Each structure stands twice: as C-alpha cells, then as structure tokens.
Amino acid sequence: MSTLQEFSSDASIAEAAILSRPQPAPAQSITKGVKNVVLVHGAFADGSSWAKVIPLLHAxxxxxxxxxxPLTSLEDDVAATKRAIAxxxxxxxxxxxxxxxxxxxxAGNDPEVAGLLYVCALIPNDQQSVGDVVSAFPQAPGSAEFKQDASGFLSLSLKGINSYFAQDLPEEExxxxFATQVPWAAVATTRKITNAAWKIKPSWAIIGTEDYMVTPDLARAEAKMIKAKTLELTSSHVPMVSQPNKVADFIISATQAL
Incomplete structure (x- = not known):
C-alpha cells in the first residue's frame, strides 16, 4: 500500500470513529421553557402588587x-404592556x-407572547368589554364599593379593600x-378588545375561591372557555400577595411547559 493509500485509509478510520461518538445536542434542544415573564397588574393597583412574587421568579x-x-384606558394599558414585552x-x-x-x-397577540396566565382575572372573548365579561353572572359584592370621582375615575372604598379585595391579608397590609391604590378610568370598563389571544396561545388560570371581585363562578366559566390549566386557591382577590409562593410556583410551571 502506498503512503497516500495508508493516509487515506487511516483518515477514513478516524472519521468513522469521530462520527460514531455521541454528538452534543443542538443548543435549542437543550434549552427548555420560556425565560421571560411580564406581570400585568389590575385596577386600583400598580406593579408593586407583584413584589412578593418577583424574587421567587428571579430565584x-x-x-x-x-x-x-396608567389605568387611563384599555388602549393605554395595552400599549404599556407591549412596551414591556418589547x-x-x-x-x-x-x-x-x-x-x-x-x-x-x-396584548397577548404580540408574536413574542408564548402563553397567557390569568390570576383572579377577567377574561374576555372577541369584541368584549369588562361590562360584557361580567354581565352573565350576578354582580360581584366588591363592585358595590367602587366610588367614581368627578373626573370619571374609580377607586375602591376601605370597606371594599377590607371585606372583598384583600380580606385574607393582615390589617396593615x-x-x-387602600392608601396606595391607583384610580381606574371608568371608560376602561367600556372599551372592547379586538381578538382574544387565548384562542391561539396556551393558557393558565388561578382562581380564588374566596374572591369577591371576580367571583369563583365567573372565574371557573372563563377557565373552561379558554381551556386553561387551572389552580384553585383558598384566597381573596390577591393571591399573589397572600400566597405568593403558590402563585410563583404556578407561574414557574407554566414557563417550563412552554
């Protein structure tokens, strides 16, 4: 065998040996789940309502x-959320x-949104407003405690906070x-969404069984409508404050499932 033939034969053997070794998986198959979470607060609140959950997600x-x-209109709030997504x-x-x-x-129609998770939330269908969502069920007790000012902004009374919104929190919380609530523009309750993103995105829902703002009956009907993976907690309207560990765990499980 010539030197060239010997080299060719040895190279072929080496190449076969290399190809027979286990090869590392492509990077995309190693990474599992979504790593980004955008948290959107509700009426009368601000981003600090997630203060107990955020460190658990960071961990x-x-x-x-x-x-x-800003709670000035549905359109303004959607725009603020889309800026955060970006x-x-x-x-x-x-x-x-x-x-x-x-x-x-x-906002979930944004192409970067992989999934939706609702916490004691109002969930509209196409072309529905807040009023449309709640109209099929008896009025939630907490809604009687909305107070509208001369500028058309709603706030929640101290009784509303204590009895219907956050009754499972300590008095000082x-x-x-109550002291830090952000007034909510009444016009936001009348504005309709366009297309419901849950129709094309996987969804999760947390239901508070002692929620007097979004009642359990309404929340269960919504979860069924969107075919959500559901967690029920014995909580008020604000489980992310009263039971942050359970809420964070559910969020984490959703990120890992995507």
Whole structure:
C-alpha cells in the first residue's frame, strides 16, 4: 500500500470513529421553557402588587418585568404592556391579574407572547368589554364599593379593600393597599378588545375561591372557555400577595411547559 493509500485509509478510520461518538445536542434542544415573564397588574393597583412574587421568579433564573399600567384606558394599558414585552429578549409568558386579564388578552397577540396566565382575572372573548365579561353572572359584592370621582375615575372604598379585595391579608397590609391604590378610568370598563389571544396561545388560570371581585363562578366559566390549566386557591382577590409562593410556583410551571 502506498503512503497516500495508508493516509487515506487511516483518515477514513478516524472519521468513522469521530462520527460514531455521541454528538452534543443542538443548543435549542437543550434549552427548555420560556425565560421571560411580564406581570400585568389590575385596577386600583400598580406593579408593586407583584413584589412578593418577583424574587421567587428571579430565584429560578427568570427575567421579570412588572408593567406600570396608567389605568387611563384599555388602549393605554395595552400599549404599556407591549412596551414591556418589547424590552424582553425572546418569548414571554404574559401574566395578568384582575382587569389585567383584559389587557393581556389583547396584548397577548404580540408574536413574542408564548402563553397567557390569568390570576383572579377577567377574561374576555372577541369584541368584549369588562361590562360584557361580567354581565352573565350576578354582580360581584366588591363592585358595590367602587366610588367614581368627578373626573370619571374609580377607586375602591376601605370597606371594599377590607371585606372583598384583600380580606385574607393582615390589617396593615390592607391599609397600605387602600392608601396606595391607583384610580381606574371608568371608560376602561367600556372599551372592547379586538381578538382574544387565548384562542391561539396556551393558557393558565388561578382562581380564588374566596374572591369577591371576580367571583369563583365567573372565574371557573372563563377557565373552561379558554381551556386553561387551572389552580384553585383558598384566597381573596390577591393571591399573589397572600400566597405568593403558590402563585410563583404556578407561574414557574407554566414557563417550563412552554
């Protein structure tokens, strides 16, 4: 055998040996789940309503932004949420509490949104407003405590906070929620979404069994409508404040499933 033939034969043997070794998987198959979470607060609140959940998500290596919705109109709140989505690098799990469910159902049509998670939320269908969503069920007790000012903004009475909104929190926390609440433009309750993103995105829902703002009957009907993976908690309207560990765990499980 010539030297050239020997070299060719040895090279072929080496190449076969290399190809027979286990090869590392492509990077995309190693990475599992979504790493970005955008949290959207509801009426009378701001981004700090997620303050107990955010560190728990960070501890799992998730990137988190809590939107500061102006609560001046549905359109303004959707725009604020879409700006937060744009700040993330890659796909997003969009999480909405209460009225924030209206916001994420519209903003969730953004192509970067991989899934939706609703927390004690209002969930509209196509072309529905807040009023449309709640009209099929008896009025929630907490809604009787809405107070409208001369400028057309709603706030929640101290009785509303104590009895219907956050009744499972310590008294001092309830006082802070009352003192820091953000007025909600009444016009936001009349504006309709366009197309419901849950029709094309996987969805999850947390239901508070002692929620007197979005009642359990309404929340269960919504979850059934959107075919959501559902978690029921014995909580008020604000489980992310009263039971942050359980809410964070559910969010984390959703990110891992996407």
């Amino acid at each position: 799992k290596g998730l990137n988190v932004i809590a939107v500061q919705n 700040l993330m690098d890659g796909p997003v799990l969009l999480v909405g509490h209460s009225y924030g469910g209206m916001v994420i159902t519209e 309830r006082k802070v929620i």
